[in-house]
Amino acid sequence: MAQPSGIYARRSALRLLDAVFRRGETLDQAFGPATRDIRKPADKALARAIVSETLRWLVDLDALIDSATKKPLPHDAKARMVLRLMLAQWLRLETPPHAVIATCLPLLSGGPRRLAHGVFSTLDKQAAKLPEVPTLPEAVAARWGEMTPTIARGLAEPPPLDLSLRDHGETQHWTNQLSGDSICAGHVRLPRGEAVEKLSGFAEGKWWVQDLAATLPAKLLGEGAAKHALDLCAAPGGKTMQLAAQGWQVTALDNSKRRLDLLKDNLKRTGLKASPVRADALSWEPKHAFDAILLDAPCTATGTCRRHPDVLHRIGPRQIEHIADLQRALVTRASEWLKPGGALVYAVCSLEREEGEEQAAWINENFGLKPLPIQSEDIPPGLEPTAEGHLRTHPGMLPDFGGLDGFFIGRWVKP
Secondary structure (H helix, E strand, O other): OOOOOOHHHHHHHHHHHHHHHHHOOOHHHHHHHHOOOOOOHHHHHHHHHHHHHHHHOHHHHHHHHHHOOOOOOOOOOHHHHHHHHHHHHHHOOOOOHHHHHHHHHHHOOHHHHHHHHHHHHHHHHOOOOOOOOOOOOHHHHHHHHHHHHHHHHHOOOOOOEEEEEOOHHHHHHHHHHOOOEOOOOOEEEEOOOOOHHHOOOOOOOOEEEOOHHHHHHHHOOOOOOOOEEEEEOOOOOHHHHHHHHOOOEEEEEEOOHHHHHHHHHHHHHHOOOOEEEEOOOOOOOOOOOEEEEEEEOOOOOHHHOOOOOOHHHHOOHHHHHHHHHHHHHHHHHHHHOEEEEEEEEEEEOOOOOOOOHHHHHHHHHHOOOEEOOOOHHHOOOOOOOOOOOOEEEOOOOOHHHOOOOOEEEEEEEOO
16 A cells, blocks of 8 residues: 655654654754655655754643653653654644644554554644743753743744845845845845745845844954954854955864865855865964954854754753863964954854853953953844843844844954
């Protein structure tokens, strides 16, 4: 008997979920292998959408499952995994229950299949619903503290698409051309689901995809006037292109060949100039000092939870401590390469204090750098610097505009 065609996307979704929970992989790492049997791009996108919604609402999906079983299923039981995917499709992607059953139950056999069918049917008859705002895992809520309720509201829907423009003077033109919105010069926001390569201006290199929050670190370095800037951990190149467009002579350092190739492709498409260097920042020695250094440091990336909800379930104290040590090593190196009067911008797309506020306090104490406070006029309307002169963003901010990623950004100058 032939299986329904939709089962291939569901099987890939189950592989993706398994990779996140059993192997601790990111969705990006697992996506290629998990969807290897799928030919249609739309089916690949569906597999990812199913898993993303499952991870975004996991706590609430599990609560529904537990409400319909006599005793809780193990966290990693295959029946629970499949039920999570089934409920996410029904309650978040609005897939009809009969289609959910037809495409997901074949992933199970025997007793687990009968159990999943019974649980799903029970919840269907009860007209089960999810809350308006996803419940975050207890450990995550404990780390994020008072920010948690607002962040959770920002996670209820996937994020829109942000574009960063090569020429800020064309902001109004591209906002009109693409039927988008803009909150500041050089930025256009579109609804999610747009096919990027088919949009006007892509082939001509007029813009690149970059979350609004991710554009702020480079903006804080201002116009370059042909001075030398170092973009550390630069690939895939959004900030490098920003700096080049702002008039800096940019050295773009990264240790990943694959990611540097993406950076080079982006530079070629946009016509912007920079000097890519493949090297390990912990051992590399520059030929000259720099007028500005942008360190968008490797981090846990918990601030990207809107588009990468796997971070809600993969990241814990061990990963945070490990990455914080690496960040300090990179700051130590970067501080040696600044010219007197040169500016350092430290940024992470993380919501963890250990990677943001605590690192800023550590920088203040160790390198003789003078804080260069961020001012309200430096950043888009609706955002405000902290009392210390840093910037902290999170997904719950700018709710009427569709939110933004979570970042911590600090700025210093070398006396």
